[in-house]
Amino acid sequence: MNVGDQDIRSFRRHLHAHPELSEQEYRTARIVVERLARYEPAVVIEGLGHMGTGVCAVFDSGTPGPAVLLRSELDALPIEEANQFDHRSTRPGVSHKCGHDGHMATLVAVAESLYTRPIRRGRVYLLFQPAEETGTGAKAVLEDDRFKALAPPDFVYAFHNVPKYPLGQVLVRDDVIAQGSVGFIAEFTGRTSHSSYPEHGLSPARALTEVVRRVNDFGKSLAADVSAPVLGTVTRAELGKVDEGGNFGIAPGDAVVMGVLRARTSRDLERIREELVRLAGTVATDDGLEVTVSWHEAFAPTVSAPACASIVAEAAAAEGLGVVAIDKPFRWSEDFGYFTEAYPGAFFGLGSGIEQPQLHDDRYDYPDELIAIGARLYRAIIERHTRE
Helix, strand or coil: CCCCCHHHHHHHHHHHHCCCCCCCCHHHHHHHHHHHHHHCCCEEEEEECCCCCEEEEEEECCCCCCEEEEEEECCCECCCCCCCCCCCCCCCCCECCCCHHHHHHHHHHHHHHHHHCCCCCCEEEEEEECCCCCCCHHHHHHCCHHHHCCCCCCEEEEEEEECCCCCCCEEECCCEEECEEEEEEEEEECECEECCCHHHCECCHHHHHHHHHHHHCHHHHCHHHCCCCCEEEEEEEEECCHHHCCCCCEECCEEEEEEEEEECCHHHHHHHHHHHHHHHHHHHHHCCCEEEEEEEEEECCEECCHHHHHHHHHHHHHCCCCEEECCCCECCCCCCHHHHHHCCEEEEEEECCCCCCCCCCCCCCCCCHHHHHHHHHHHHHHHHHHCC
8 A cells, every 4th residue: 555655745745735724624625525536436425514615435345344434634723834844834824733634644545545455345434524623523514414314334433643652653542532622701791990990890800810710720629529530721811901902091891711621521521511600600790790601612522432442453553553552531622522422433543753743833744654654554444344
């Protein structure tokens, strides 16, 4: 399987140079569809999801057998790239800093292998999914009638590259492997006053600082109320409206706190959501403020079925790759959890190098060498389901 040549590397680098944000991956989807045409899939479904950018290529043996779905992501991030190499992002403020360009190239390499060496039975679905970063893409595909019209997948698999692990090392866990999470925005409204008479206004300053302090302490304060460690992280806190100028003469009347709640189970995630709402309501009432809480970018916990995690480990060992059973889930979230809720499957990590910058680092670039490794591993997984 010649998947590590310059052609597939050039394809990955072209994707890297032309990134698109979540729910805007129109050009990316078109590039993928054009490339897939070389490998003559039985069916290519375009425009999946309400965003109209998802792509699913079906490779059918024509012989009854299991359907195996492999998924990659289409979207990039709102990050300005720091790298200066030839394939750096051509779009200001947008770049592939999570490696989705490499994940797409890996699935294209799998498509090549399915063309040159067809499976003997069953079907393979290669899904290029939109909007993973915002948590909206997986659900949108699952809810699309055209996806539902396919024979349901019997097994689903996806991986994510993981920096700070040796290149090609496979990370498995037969339980929760990526945490569930949800973003929140708590908006407090009081009343402004002249800054020389702050007592005549209703300031949200205390409410803001209390929410920041308490949310960042959720991991400790809620430890007795949850089944596994949880995490609350404030990502932004703003008192007043900085973008309207200095306003040194105005005691602020509004505040915003944004953050992310993370948990290993849906029940625990719901528990800390309830605590956030209770906390925001209490501090608002204490200071005579109004408050609204809104939720954003929800991700279900991603859970690997033990049998499927074992298949990943067996396939990796057969390919000569190192395998590590991790004892804790990744802290980040992954919307593939909606697929593992619906079908048996596994999510796994693939080490992208000890020296590799962390995900979402503006210096990050997917290692080309990992494309062939990922494609070989995916093919080995497919063979374990479709061989006679």
